Amino acid sequence: MGKTTYKRLKGSQSMRQRLLLATLSSTPILIEDIRADEMLPGLRPHEISLLRLYEKVTDDCVIEINETGTKFKYKPGIVMGGRNLVHDCGVTRSIGYFLEPLVVLGLFAKKPLSIRLKGITNDSKDPSIDTFLSTTLPLLKRFGVPSEGLVLKIESRGVPPRGGGEVLLSVPVIQCLTAVNWIDEGMVNRIRGVAFTTRVGVQHGNEMIYAARGIFNRLLPDVFIFSDHKTGPQAGNSPGYGISLVAETTSKCCISADTTISYGRQDEAGEFEEEEKKELAPAADVGEQLASVLLEEIKHGGVVDSTHQGLLFLLCALCPEDVSKVRVGMLSPYGIETLRNIKDFLGIVFSINADPSTGTVILKCLGCGLKNLSRKVS
Structure with a gap:
């Protein structure tokens, strides 16, 4: 060799x-x-x-x-995939940090992937499990990933600093992705969401829901935010609460935002941050602030929110040798970094054109034609 x-x-x-x-x-x-x-x-x-x-x-x-x-x-x-795998993600980053690369890898594996991930399900740094369910999985389906076999199930929730959450992820194998022409944002016609509480009173969840609805109900009637109150082993090892919201549009786009409030996580030296001694933020304020964050994401325009730009560009680049065309709001730092990495590894350059009438950006690229050569043909 x-x-x-x-x-x-x-x-x-x-x-x-x-x-x-x-x-x-x-x-x-x-x-x-x-x-x-x-x-x-x-x-x-x-x-x-x-x-x-x-x-x-x-x-x-x-x-x-x-x-x-x-x-x-x-x-x-x-990439082999495999069934009944287990991985402990630790407590320095949430499971969301590991999910994005894992789900893309799983699509191009030899066998379907089924894995149990342990750690933090919701924090303020990475996209939460709820956002992954409401927004990331529908995004994958746009590119031809079948619904059958694409499953994410929350077994228990875990927040910083001690985690204790568990999720089950199943990813089907595909031959190749499907190129998209996705520039119609549509109009927001409904808001959905989940407010969760772990090891704190259920009223925290109700306060977040009431505050968020107070903002959205002035704008549209179809607003429904579920309450998910966990107790016992399903509540993980630390107290906390949070909310994940998604705006669905008439053209089936999902724009999401989420946040989690908990005590500080451990820093690298193993010491807990000072937040341990502080009171947690009022739940009503959390619901109101996140509703405002979601409205800001909607205002930017585009078919995905700023946190999903990187994954969107990556999927476009991995498509067959066909043109994909997508519309996003202002390019996020993560989106820009993704475009550079795609050029570096795959040699694919996107054409980027601003649309002054809407303040959005339209990107086009020719896919690299990635095929799953290791997949078993039935």
Whole structure:
């Protein structure tokens, strides 16, 4: 066998996407200078956990990390998928951090993927499990992913700092994605949502719902926010509450926003943040603020919200060699970083045109034609 040539990259940014694109394009990578100048240099616990997750769902991948964790080599293997897998995501990032790359990997696996993920289901940093259910899965279906076999089930909720949540994810295998022409945003015709509480009184959920409805009911009549009060083992290990809202449009677009209020999580040194000593924010204020955040997302326009731009662009790039055309609001930093990574790994450049009449941006690209060659043909 010949010597492996590694694509050299620097820094810790976009590690999730770099690993995903490296795996899908079978590109060995070497990442250096990972937080080399920081007080705590090297890979964080959630990044190491992500690498271990890749080891579980792929066969023959090779990971070499240096002693300080500031440099590692990753040689992708074959995406296998598999049933009854279990992975502990830890408590430094939520399960949402792991789900986005995992669900895309699962589509191009040899066998359908079924995995139990443990950790934090809702926090203020990553998209929550509720947002994944209401917005991310419908987005995948736009690209031809079948509903059968695409399942996400919340077994128990967990919030920072101690987690205790569990979810079950099932992903079907596909031959290839379907290119989209998705520029019709439609008009918002209904609001749906979930307000959850764990290890706190159910009134917190009711207050969030009442406050959010107070804003939305002035604008449209069809508003329904479910209450999900967890107790006992299903409530995880820490007290907290939060709300996830989604605006559905006449053209079946889903624009989402979510937040979670809990005590601080552990920092890298293992110390709890000062928030541990503070009172949690009033539930009514949380509901009102998140309703305003969702209205801001709707105002920006586009067929997805700012947190889903990266996944949208990635799916467009992985489509067959056909033109995909999508409309988004103002490009988010994550969206811009995704476009750079796609160009870097797949050589695909999007044409970007502003639409001054709506303040939105229309992007077009020719897919890379990724096919699932390892999938068993029945």
